[in-house]
Amino acid sequence: MSDAPQHAPHGFAVQDNCLLVGGIPLPQLADRVGQTPFYAYDRALVSERVAHLRKHLPDAVHLHYAIKANPMPALVQHLAGLVDGFDLASGGELSVALDTTMSPQHISMAGPGKSDAELRRAAAAGITVNIESADELRRLVAASEQLGYRPRVAVRVNPDFELKTAGMKMGGGPKQFGIDAEQVPDVLKDINTMDVDFQGLHIYSGSQNLKVEAIQEAQEKTLELALRLLEHSDTPASTINIGGGFGIPYFPGEAPLDIAPVGERLGELIEQATSQLGDTAVVLELGRYMVGEAGIYVCRVIERKLSRGDVFLVTDGGLHHHLAASGNFGQVIRKNYPVAIGNKMSADKLENASVVGPLCTPLDLLGNKMPLPNAEAGDLVVVFQSGAYGVTASPTRFLSHPLPAETLC
Numbered sequence: 305m306s307d308a309p310q311h312a313p314h315g316f317a318v319q320d321n322c323l324l325v326g327g328i329p330l331p332q333l334a335d336r337v338g339q340t341p342f343y344a345y346d347r348a349l350v351s352e353r354v355a356h357l358r359k360h361l362p363d364a365v366h367l368h369y370a371i372k373a374n375p376m377p378a379l380v381q382h383l384a385g386l387v388d389g390f391d392l393a394s395g396g397e398l399s400v401a402l403d404t405t406m407s408p409q410h411i412s413m414a415g416p417g418k419s420d421a422e423l424r425r426a427a428a429a430g431i432t433v434n435i436e437s438a439d440e441l442r443r444l445v446a447a448s449e450q451l452g453y454r455p456r457v458a459v460r461v462n463p464d465f466e467l468k469t470a471g472m473k474m475g476g477g478p479k480q481f482g483i484d485a486e487q488v489p490d491v492l493k494d495i496n497t498m499d500v501d502f503q504g505l506h507i508y509s510g511s512q513n514l515k516v517e518a519i520q521e522a523q524e525k526t527l528e529l530a531l532r533l534l535e536h537s538d539t540p541a542s543t544i545n546i547g548g549g550f551g552i553p554y555f556p557g558e559a560p561l562d563i564a565p566v567g568e569r570l571g572e573l574i575e576q577a578t579s580q581l582g583d584t585a586v587v588l589e590l591g592r593y594m595v596g597e598a599g600i601y602v603c604r605v606i607e608r609k610l611s612r613g614d615v616f617l618v619t620d621g622g623l624h625h626h627l628a629a630s631g632n633f634g635q636v637i638r639k640n641y642p643v644a645i646g647n648k649m650s651a652d653k654l655e656n657a658s659v660v661g662p663l664c665t666p667l668d669l670l671g672n673k674m675p676l677p678n679a680e681a682g683d684l685v686v687v688f689q690s691g692a693y694g695v696t697a698s699p700t701r702f703l704s705h706p707l708p709a710e711t712l713c
């Protein structure tokens with residue numbers, strides 16, 4: 305038994321014992337969706353998060369949403385009205401982006417291994433392609449010439465420094481992402497001779513960073529590297545995408561990232577570089593920071609089971625829908641995501657229980673021995689911090705259960 309308070313993440317309200325999502329009590333929302341499990345994203349929390357970024361980041365910074373974090377079409381359309389652009393990483397995400405009201409000129413595509421088919425679609429759509437190799441540039445130019453479009457090109461740079469503390473490092477050292485910084489001058493000289501619409505540079509060094517100083521340092525080094533490399537381009541860049549990597553707290557002991565000092569420092573850096581930047585816009589691309597905390601995963605307890613004194617809440621949801629919460633998406637040591645019983649939010653008597661799914665594997669664990677209210681069949685388990693890298697980062701065909709629903713409210 306434990307009397308640790310239940311986790312109720314900032315933003316979600318509680319009314320009459322029930323979690324509210326978009327103002328709707330969770331049991332009513334489950335009835336409205338018509339099934340469990342489902343993901344629910346709170347539209348107002350997404351809007352608030354973007355407003356929070358705007359408040360603390362310099363006005364000059366363009367904010368892009370990285371669709372990879374959550375490509376749900378209604379959510380992406382909602383963000384189309386809030387951010388300045390989209391960054392995407394596949395032909396599938398391109399389709400989602402083009403179905404929104406975002407103008408193609410504010411959409412860019414990154415990622416290694418773009419196929420000729422994707423490059424042709426990107427050229428026809430008029431979006432910017434962040435090229436990741438000289439070969440990709442050659443293929444993009446060939447495809448565009450054949451089709452009769454002038455491609456919009458930016459160069460993704462693999463920086464010559466590495467982030468000290470990012471959760472996931474995606475730049476520095478040998479990487480499949482981007483063109484090594486030392487080769488970029490030659491690529492820019494080639495681009496100078498080509499009939500392409502040069503947009504600028506894209507430098508992305510890592511993800512899930514919660515350390516202010518590490519982000520400040522990465523932004524400084526990134527901007528400095530970009531300005532140094534751009535001296536080799538005859539055409540001024542319209543954008544420098546300096547990445548993002550802003551993290552959100554998932555586990556006990558992690559504190560939310562303080563955006564204010566990040567914005568302040570970035571403002572100073574941009575100000576110092578005013579003359580070199582000219583009309584070049586600085587772009588930040590963020591995925592999980594914009595949507596991660598606005599989403600929950602909801603599943604229903606099928607059975608409360610006792611095994612040798614331990615309580616197991618066996619639910620209809622699991623790792624096939626939410627790999628990250630099971631601890632199998634890049635975690636070294638498994639830790640619990642914040643979990644609650646969404647129709648018993650105000651219970652003060654707690655017990656230790658494990659939340660498991662219906663899959664026939666011990667990996668199917670959504671909560672390990674967590675303090676939770678006494679739950680039984682029919683109750684609704686909520687996994688917070690689930691708005692990013694949820695269903696699309698999960699092995700949904702594993703064990704052949706149905707897909708979860710998704711709702712934006």
Ligand SMILES: *Cc1c(COP(=O)(O)O)cnc(C)c1O
Nearest residue numbers: 370373508511512549590591592
């Ligand atoms: C994954 C990715 C992002 C988004 O990362 P978050 O951690 O969700 O902010 C942004 N840019 C690129 C190039 C990526 O690969």
